[in-house]
Amino acid sequence: MTTPDADQIFSRIRKALAKLLKIPESKISLEASLKDDLGIDSVDNLDLLFAIEDGFKLKISEEKASQLRTVNDVIELIKKELSDG
Amino acid sequence: MKQQVHEQRVVVTGMGVLAPNGKTLPEFWNACIQGRSGIDHIQAFDTKEFEVKIAGEVKDFDPAAYVLPAIHRKVDRFAQFGVCAAKMAIDDAQLKIEKDDEFRVGVVIGSGLGGMIFHEEQVIRVIQEGGPSRIMASSVPRISPNSVSAYIAIAFQAKGPNYVVSTACSSGANAIGQAMGLLRKGSIDVCITGGVEAPITPVTVAAYQALHALSKRNEPPQKASCPFSKDRDGFVIGEGAGILILETLEHAQKRRAKIYAEVCGYGTNCGAYNMVAPQPDGVDAAQAMKGALEDAGLKVSNIDYINAHGTSTLYNDVAETKAIKEVFGDRSKKIPISSTKSMTGHTIGGAGAIEAIASVLTLQNQEIHPTINLNALDPECDLDYVPNKSRKEKVNTVMSNSFGFGSNNAVLVFKK
Numbered sequence: 318m319t320t321p322d323a324d325q326i327f328s329r330i331r332k333a334l335a336k337l338l339k340i341p342e343s344k345i346s347l348e349a350s351l352k353d354d355l356g357i358d359s360v361d362n363l364d365l366l367f368a369i370e371d372g373f374k375l376k377i378s379e380e381k382a383s384q385l386r387t388v389n390d391v392i393e394l395i396k397k398e399l400s401d402g
Numbered sequence: 403m404k405q406q407v408h409e410q411r412v413v414v415t416g417m418g419v420l421a422p423n424g425k426t427l428p429e430f431w432n433a434c435i436q437g438r439s440g441i442d443h444i445q446a447f448d449t450k451e452f453e454v455k456i457a458g459e460v461k462d463f464d465p466a467a468y469v470l471p472a473i474h475r476k477v478d479r480f481a482q483f484g485v486c487a488a489k490m491a492i493d494d495a496q497l498k499i500e501k502d503d504e505f506r507v508g509v510v511i512g513s514g515l516g517g518m519i520f521h522e523e524q525v526i527r528v529i530q531e532g533g534p535s536r537i538m539a540s541s542v543p544r545i546s547p548n549s550v551s552a553y554i555a556i557a558f559q560a561k562g563p564n565y566v567v568s569t570a571c572s573s574g575a576n577a578i579g580q581a582m583g584l585l586r587k588g589s590i591d592v593c594i595t596g597g598v599e600a601p602i603t604p605v606t607v608a609a610y611q612a613l614h615a616l617s618k619r620n621e622p623p624q625k626a627s628c629p630f631s632k633d634r635d636g637f638v639i640g641e642g643a644g645i646l647i648l649e650t651l652e653h654a655q656k657r658r659a660k661i662y663a664e665v666c667g668y669g670t671n672c673g674a675y676n677m678v679a680p681q682p683d684g685v686d687a688a689q690a691m692k693g694a695l696e697d698a699g700l701k702v703s704n705i706d707y708i709n710a711h712g713t714s715t716l717y718n719d720v721a722e723t724k725a726i727k728e729v730f731g732d733r734s735k736k737i738p739i740s741s742t743k744s745m746t747g748h749t750i751g752g753a754g755a756i757e758a759i760a761s762v763l764t765l766q767n768q769e770i771h772p773t774i775n776l777n778a779l780d781p782e783c784d785l786d787y788v789p790n791k792s793r794k795e796k797v798n799t800v801m802s803n804s805f806g807f808g809s810n811n812a813v814l815v816f817k818k
Contacts, residue, residue, distance in 0.1 A: 360539055
C-alpha cells in the first residue's frame with residue numbers, strides 16, 4: 318500500500334471530522350483551530366484520536382494527541398507517524 | 403392529613419413537544435384533535451426477525467434545526483429530543499436567562515432508559531468488532547441519563563438544581579411534580595422540566611417484546627394502540643419529548659409572561675406490588691389520584707377531564723378504570739377520559755410530559771381529544787373514554803395520570 322500524501326490525509330481527516338462534529342466539510346480548513354474554531358473538547362479529542370487510529374491503522378499516544386492545535390497539526394502528526402511506522 | 407402550605411403558586415409559561423404525531427404544539431394538537439396517529443412501521447432498524455414491527459417514531463427529526471452542532475452532536479437521540487424541545491419551550495415562554503438569574507433556573511427531566519441507541523452501538527463495537535479498545539471515549543457522557551439535563555443546562559445556561567428522575571413510564575410526570583416542589587418552596591424561580599425517551603432500538607424493542615408488553619397487531623400500524631378496547635393486546639412503543647417551562651406565579655407575572663395554566667396538584671406513590679404489572683384493583687393508583695386532588699385542594703366534583711395513562715395493555719386499562727371508579731364514585735361515568743397514547747404510542751419517560759402538554763392544551767382550547775381506535779369497549783372498561791371523535795367541552799381542571807413499571811404512580815392536576 319502506498320503512503321497517502323498530505324492532500325489525501327487532509328481529505329480523509331476532513332471527512333472524519335465532519336462526521337464526528339456533524340458540520341460540513343467546507344468548514345474544516347487546514348488552519349482551523351481544533352478548540353476555538355471546531356469546538357473540540359477533551360472528550361472529542363479522544364474520539365478524534367480513535368478515528369485517526371482507526372482510519373490510518375496507527376497507535377498515537379495521548380500525550381502527542383494533546384499537543385494538537387490545528388487541523389494541519391493533525392495531518393503533520395499522521396504523516397510523521399506513517400513514515401516512522 | 404394536614405394540608406400543605408403552598409408558599410408559591412406554580413404556572414406553565416412555555417411548552418415544546420416532539421411527538422410521533424407532531425413536532426410543534428399546533429401540529430401535535432391538531433393531530434390529537436383530528437385523531438391522527440403517529441404510529442407506523444419501524445424505520446430505525448430492520449424488524450425482519452421481530453414479532454413487533456411498529457412504533458411511534460419522531461420522523462424527519464433534525465436537531466440542527468434547533469441547536470448548534472456543538473450541543474446536539476455530543477448526545478444520544480434521547481437527549482437531542484430534550485435539548486430541542488427545551489429550545490422550543492424557552493422560545494415559547496419568551497424566557498431570557500440573565501446572568502444574575504442563572505442559579506434560579508433549574509432543570510428536572512424524566513427519562514426511563516437513558517442513551518440506549520449509543521449504548522447498543524458501543525456494545526456491538528466492543529463485543530463484535532474487537533474488544534474494549536473499540537469503544538468511543540464519549541460513551542459515558544452520551545449514555546448517562548443525566549446527559550439530557552446537563553446538556554439543557556449547558557445549552558441555555560440554567561445553573562440551578564439539575565437532575566433526572568427515572569421511574570419508567572411515570573418519569574415525565576414525576577419530573578414535573580418534583581419541579582413543582584422546588585418552585586413551591588421558592589428554591590428556584592423557573593424550571594425547565596418534562597420527559598424524554600428514544601427507545602426505538604433493536605435491544606429495547608426486543609426487551610419489551612420479551613415481556614409481552616407490546617402490541618403485535620402490526621397491520622395497519624395506526625390501529626394497534628386501542629386503549630380500553632376489547633381488542634387491545636399491548637402498548638405500542640414510542641419516542642419523543644415534552645418540555646414545559648414552569649415558573650412561580652410571582653415570577654411569571656413580574657416578567658408579564660403568557661400563562662397557560664397552573665400546575666396545582668401532584669400525588670405520587672409506589673404500589674410495592676410488582677415490577678411490571680399494575681395492582682389489579684388499582685388501589686395504589688387511586689391513592690395517587692386522591693393525593694393529587696388533596697394537594698390541589700380540589701374535590702372530585704372539580705375535575706372536568708382525565709387524561710388517562712391508557713396504555714392499551716390488558717392490565718393497565720382495567721386497573722386504571724377501577725382506580726377512577728374508586729376515586730370518583732358516581733361521578734366516574736360522567737367525566738370524559740381519553741388516552742393520548744392511542745395516537746402517540748407509549749413514549750415511556752416522555753409520556754407523562756407529552757400528556758401534561760396535551761392536558762394544558764385541552765384547557766387552552768376547551769376541546770378534548772379522543773381515544774382513537776375505540777369501537778368495541780372491554781366490558782370491564784365502561785366509562786366515557788371520548789371514543790374516536792374530539793369534543794368541545796368546558797374544561798377548567800384536568801387530571802393527568804401516569805403509572806409506571808415498579809408500581810410507580812404519578813398524578814398531576816392542572817387548572818386554568
